[in-house]
Amino acid sequence: MATNNKGRRDFMGMALGGFTALGGIGALYAMKRTWDPLPSVKAAGFTTLNMKEYEDNKLVVEKWRGKPIFVLKHSADIIEKLKKEKPDDLKRVIKIGDGHYTVCIGLCTHLGCIPGFRPETNDFLCACHGGMYDVTAQVTKAPPPRGLDIPPFKIDGDKLVLGEEGPEYKKMLADGITMPV
Amino acid sequence: MKELKILGIVTVFTLILYWGVEPFAHSQMHKHVEGHDFTYPDLPAVKAKGNAENGKNLVMACVGCHSITSQNMPAPMDPVMSAQTYGVNPPDLSNIGALFDEKFLAHFLLDPAKVTKSKHFAMPPSAGSEQDAADIVAYFKSIAPKEVSPKEAYAAACGRCHANRYGHWTQLGDVPKTKSNIKTGVDLDALEFKKKLGIYQNKLADYMGKLPPDLSIIIRARSEDFLETFVEDPQSQLPGTAMPRVGLTKEGYEKVKAYLEETGDPSKPLREKTGPWVVGFFVIFAFLAFLWKKSIWKGHH
Amino acid sequence: MAHFDENARPFSHKWLNERLAIDTLKRVLSTEYWIPKNINFLWAMGMVLAATFGLLLVSGIFLLMYYQPNTQLAFDSVNYTIMSEVGYGWLWRHIHGVGASVVFLIIYIHMFTGIYYGSYKKGRELIWLSGMLLFVLFSAEAFSGYMLPWGQMSYWAGMVITNLFSGGSLHANGLVEWIRGDYVPGQAFLNRFFMLHVLLIPLAIIGVIVLHFGTLRIPHVNNQDGEEIDFEEAAELYKAGKVKESKVIPFNPVFLSKDIFVMGIYFILFFYLVFYHFEFAMDPVNFDPANPLKTPTHIYPEWYFLWSYEVLRPFPTDPGLIAFAFAQVIFFLLPFLDRSPNVAPASRRGAFKFWFWALLIDMIVLTFMGKLPPEGIWSTIGLVAAVTFIGLWIALPIITSKEKKL
Numbered sequence: 001m002a003t004n005n006k007g008r009r010d011f012m013g014m015a016l017g018g019f020t021a022l023g024g025i026g027a028l029y030a031m032k033r034t035w036d037p038l039p040s041v042k043a044a045g046f047t048t049l050n051m052k053e054y055e056d057n058k059l060v061v062e063k064w065r066g067k068p069i070f071v072l073k074h075s076a077d078i079i080e081k082l083k084k085e086k087p088d089d090l091k092r093v094i095k096i097g098d099g100h101y102t103v104c105i106g107l108c109t110h111l112g113c114i115p116g117f118r119p120e121t122n123d124f125l126c127a128c129h130g131g132m133y134d135v136t137a138q139v140t141k142a143p144p145p146r147g148l149d150i151p152p153f154k155i156d157g158d159k160l161v162l163g164e165e166g167p168e169y170k171k172m173l174a175d176g177i178t179m180p181v
Numbered sequence: 182m183k184e185l186k187i188l189g190i191v192t193v194f195t196l197i198l199y200w201g202v203e204p205f206a207h208s209q210m211h212k213h214v215e216g217h218d219f220t221y222p223d224l225p226a227v228k229a230k231g232n233a234e235n236g237k238n239l240v241m242a243c244v245g246c247h248s249i250t251s252q253n254m255p256a257p258m259d260p261v262m263s264a265q266t267y268g269v270n271p272p273d274l275s276n277i278g279a280l281f282d283e284k285f286l287a288h289f290l291l292d293p294a295k296v297t298k299s300k301h302f303a304m305p306p307s308a309g310s311e312q313d314a315a316d317i318v319a320y321f322k323s324i325a326p327k328e329v330s331p332k333e334a335y336a337a338a339c340g341r342c343h344a345n346r347y348g349h350w351t352q353l354g355d356v357p358k359t360k361s362n363i364k365t366g367v368d369l370d371a372l373e374f375k376k377k378l379g380i381y382q383n384k385l386a387d388y389m390g391k392l393p394p395d396l397s398i399i400i401r402a403r404s405e406d407f408l409e410t411f412v413e414d415p416q417s418q419l420p421g422t423a424m425p426r427v428g429l430t431k432e433g434y435e436k437v438k439a440y441l442e443e444t445g446d447p448s449k450p451l452r453e454k455t456g457p458w459v460v461g462f463f464v465i466f467a468f469l470a471f472l473w474k475k476s477i478w479k480g481h482h
Numbered sequence: 483m484a485h486f487d488e489n490a491r492p493f494s495h496k497w498l499n500e501r502l503a504i505d506t507l508k509r510v511l512s513t514e515y516w517i518p519k520n521i522n523f524l525w526a527m528g529m530v531l532a533a534t535f536g537l538l539l540v541s542g543i544f545l546l547m548y549y550q551p552n553t554q555l556a557f558d559s560v561n562y563t564i565m566s567e568v569g570y571g572w573l574w575r576h577i578h579g580v581g582a583s584v585v586f587l588i589i590y591i592h593m594f595t596g597i598y599y600g601s602y603k604k605g606r607e608l609i610w611l612s613g614m615l616l617f618v619l620f621s622a623e624a625f626s627g628y629m630l631p632w633g634q635m636s637y638w639a640g641m642v643i644t645n646l647f648s649g650g651s652l653h654a655n656g657l658v659e660w661i662r663g664d665y666v667p668g669q670a671f672l673n674r675f676f677m678l679h680v681l682l683i684p685l686a687i688i689g690v691i692v693l694h695f696g697t698l699r700i701p702h703v704n705n706q707d708g709e710e711i712d713f714e715e716a717a718e719l720y721k722a723g724k725v726k727e728s729k730v731i732p733f734n735p736v737f738l739s740k741d742i743f744v745m746g747i748y749f750i751l752f753f754y755l756v757f758y759h760f761e762f763a764m765d766p767v768n769f770d771p772a773n774p775l776k777t778p779t780h781i782y783p784e785w786y787f788l789w790s791y792e793v794l795r796p797f798p799t800d801p802g803l804i805a806f807a808f809a810q811v812i813f814f815l816l817p818f819l820d821r822s823p824n825v826a827p828a829s830r831r832g833a834f835k836f837w838f839w840a841l842l843i844d845m846i847v848l849t850f851m852g853k854l855p856p857e858g859i860w861s862t863i864g865l866v867a868a869v870t871f872i873g874l875w876i877a878l879p880i881i882t883s884k885e886k887k888l
Contacts, residue, residue, distance in 0.1 A: 012473040013735070016742075019469055023462050033569030034544050040567055063363055184522045191524075191591060194846070198587075201850035202785040203762050209854050210780050347562050394770075398561050402769035448565060448572035455573070456757030463753055467746030474739040481519065481725050481736065 046163035048156075049103075051096045059117040061106060064151055064162040068106035068114055070124075070137065073099055078122070078135060089136040091177050092147065094168065097158055104137045104148035105181065115148070124148075150178040207404075214410040214417045219282065219431040224296065227287045229312040231319025239317050242307065243274060251275035252324060260341075260353050264381045267303040268388030270341050270352070278318070278325030280334055280436070285428030286321070287314040297425035298416050301389055331443060334436035338427055339396060342385060347397035348444040351378050352385065389423045400438070400445035408441075409434065512734035516713050516720075518705035519731050525703065526744035527592040532691070533745055534585045534752075541577040542680070544568075549630065551676035553669050556632035557771045576756045576764075582624050583763035584752060586786035589617060597816070598838060600825040601704035607817040608697040612690055614814045619687045624784065626679035629672060633768035634778050640667035640675075642781070650800040666774055708825035780855065788852030789845045793872075795856060796865035805868060812875050819875065821883035830888065833881045837874060844870050 047064040049071065054060055056075040061068050074082075074093065079100050082090050094101045106114050113128035123140070124133040132141035137148035154166030172178050240249070246263075248256035250273055256263070260270040277286070289296045290308035308314035329337075335345065341352055349356045353374075361368035386392040399408070410417055412434055415424040429437065442449060490497040498504050517525075548568050550559035564571035593613070596602055602610035625643065629636045644667065648658050663670030702713055711729050720728035731737055755763070762785075767778050783791050794806035824831055828838040844867055851864035 012469070012476045016466075016469045016473045019466060023466070026458075026462070030570040030573060031544065034547065034571065034574070036569050038563070038567045061363065187522055187524060194842070195587065198785070198846055198849060199762070201846065202788065202853050206782075206850070206853040209860075346558075347566065398769050401764075402766050404766065446565075452572060452576075452757055456753075459753045459757065460750060463746060463749040467743065467750060470739070470743040470746040474743045477735055477739040481731065 049160045051158050070104050070106040072102045089138050092136045102136045104150050109146050110144040149181050216410045221285050224288045229315040231315035233319040233323040236316035236320025246271045247274050249274045261377050261381050264384040276329050278321035279329045280433035281428045282430045286318045290314040299425035301423045331436050331440035335440040342393040343396045345397050398445035400441040513732050515733040516717050516730040517737040520705040523744050524595040526741045529741040530748050531588050538581045541574040544574040560631040576760050579763045580755045598828045602817045605701035610817050612694040612697050616690050623683045626675040629675045632772045634770040635768040637772035638781050650803045782853045789848040792848040792852035792864050793868045796868050819878045821879050822885040824888045
């Protein structure tokens, strides 16, 4: 080919290439959207718990977004004990009506195993790597870096809606009590 | 130019091929039915002038079977019981004045079986005279809401016989939100609903001869023309079908169609928005490619 | 003994060259892969096909992420999940559906270009044969894909086509059941056709595409006049800068630039169909879920199978199956049935010219009749066209052996 038109040829080639890349970005956007969670999955991301149903000091496992959720209603003496010994832990407790509840995602913050509840000692032990949590699911023994995460919640009368962010949850986030999930 | 001549030949053969396998073949396979824009010309005009006040008293006979929820008149039986009694759940009458043709309704009250062209009809003639019929229709017109949503139109006109699973609609209404037991995975409420629905559907199938089909994507399974003429007069497209003529107005049908599009072709708005961009992209792409080709081929001929 | 420069920077040109011979590869596969200059846009159909296959592959990958090969779930996974829930799922499905249909239009154009210009003989037999093999594989791919949405057409096409394998009065029902893995098309059938569609056949297609490209390398592509070109001499001329005088051009960038322009025009049409005119590729009947107890009023294959379907249909079962088998294999034999040594456009080959247009028109007539209900005059026309089709192929060796040498 003649060399005198090489400059112009390269320019047109590059213009075409650049324009094609632009289309490629559009296609990548569509592909990215295809990988997104489906609307039905997102819509199913809400779980409503009726908090009246729970008994003192009895752990109940619920499910939210496919993850186990620990719900533990604390008896008055546990709360009294916490007030004296671990006042900071009380910030993790959700108060609904007269009841005090620990509601958290039942997956160890270390590597995601499900810690087991020990009623006799009122604490959690993760059998995978020996992490331990107290009655409010605050970490007491490494390797877990922090207490069990609290899911976004909104208090609605005596119901608790998981998946929605109410003012109480936002305050917890702001105070660094839990992390966004 | 030679290339254009070749392109012409390829294009002509392609178009002939297309014409033969699409428009021509379909015109031979499906008979053409002339629609009447939901005017029901076979029914004579109603001469009597309706009186809504009078109609209100006459309607007391209707609520023996039907509900009019907008006027706080509940159904005497639940849908499943109704189906067991009549074969199908009698419709709620709140918005029929907004959806169905006046003339059709009046004649329907006088002789339902004849007007719907369907033997499968539980409702007996329900107006003593043309005047009574006109009064009742006038009453329904007077209580009709101004706006009826596409889904409400579907529920009123189709929804007691046809489910729409993509719209989460069953013959008993919306699929209820239920929760399964976390320990067993059993969702008793859902099972109970399924059972109720099953009883209803069995009764409905006995009544109609078969279970009327789910209409989730009927909008893509039938042509626009077929759907319109079929809904206007089912016998014109499928002689002998159990489906009754329902008597929608043109506007009422448009509402139903909007709902069918919502469930059967929900990507249409985005498709129509994206189309010009993609096609436009390739127009510019082809133009740039032409310039590039021209610059590369310089000196070759 | 290969020589590796110890001082070459990793991944530098030299480093790569020593390990991958990238310069040689580039020369052999693109910048010194010579194409005759005397060609028209029909020669771009190969690249158009490759691009369409690419679109089918990419859109297929995204459909595969949400499709459920289960008779209970397949229909809704396609028509609900993909079409209304997945972000741009409808786009992938429309591209896939329209692509599957349009790819056959391009294949037919590509084939008839080859027949018209005689690009299947004198060293190019393997190009034709590997191309025909691709045609068969694409047909199998299209058929298996058509099963997957599990609509009425999927089910009944699956029923009818697998019944062909009973061999008419041979009553090989065991074979039919073996193919289906069931007495009727059911779960086993759907699963195995899913496997064929997403794995085995695409693998075979990719392999044969490579073979098809390979068969081109030594005989080179044909040209508009069927002229025998001394490619080495012409290439030397080109490399010496005499591009105007040389009869050849390099694949990259000269031929490619034209290919890409043709592709651009093609994509305008393609995406117009994807967004605004997709019904022809997505039959309404298949939007009714499969019902083993009810056959649709009209059943017909997709348009690209209609001609061979119509060769089968007008005859009684056994002769029909033989005619059908004939139609499936006869195109393979073209290089050997054409007895003329001439490589030239049909317009210069006397009787062959009429044979070519007669075949094309006859196949279009067969295609029309294949979709129409087999009644009255349509049946008669279909029968005549089917007999003509067989007659044309029987006549081919006679016509071509009498052809004058150009």
